[in-house]
Amino acid sequence: GALRAVVRALDGHQAHAGVQEQGCRALVNICSGSDAAGLAHKQQAADAGALRAVVRALDGHQALAGVQEMGCWALVNICS
Numbered sequence: 001g002a003l004r005a006v007v008r009a010l011d012g013h014q015a016h017a018g019v020q021e022q023g024c025r026a027l028v029n030i031c032s033g034s035d036a037a038g039l040a041h042k043q044q045a046a047d048a049g050a051l052r053a054v055v056r057a058l059d060g061h062q063a064l065a066g067v068q069e070m071g072c073w074a075l076v077n078i079c080s
Contacts (some may be wrong), residue, residue, distance in 0.1 A: 003041070003048045004007065008024035015030060017064050020057040024070035031077040045078050054078075 002058045013019035027050055031042050045051075054074045062065035 001044075002026075002037050004048065006030070007045075007048045009055050010057060011049075014056060014060055017061050020046050020061055021064070021066040021070050022071055023029065024054055024057055024074040026072040027041055028070060028077050031074070034080075042078050042080075051075070 006023050008021040009019055027045060031045050031050075033041070053061060054071050057067055058071040
């Protein structure tokens, strides 16, 4: 589904800051909410490797505020 496609995009385009920022933004939106669907999306994201992909994006683009902001929000939403 969409979560796996986002993680594949993050993994496949690690050097492209725009893909990293927008991929993290997609994870922020997909993993929002605390209802049953939101919790399921958070678990699916973790299972798909999203946490690893987001941390790699943060590490690879330390000087880019957009990647840092969206990556941090993605971690917040996945982990909350």
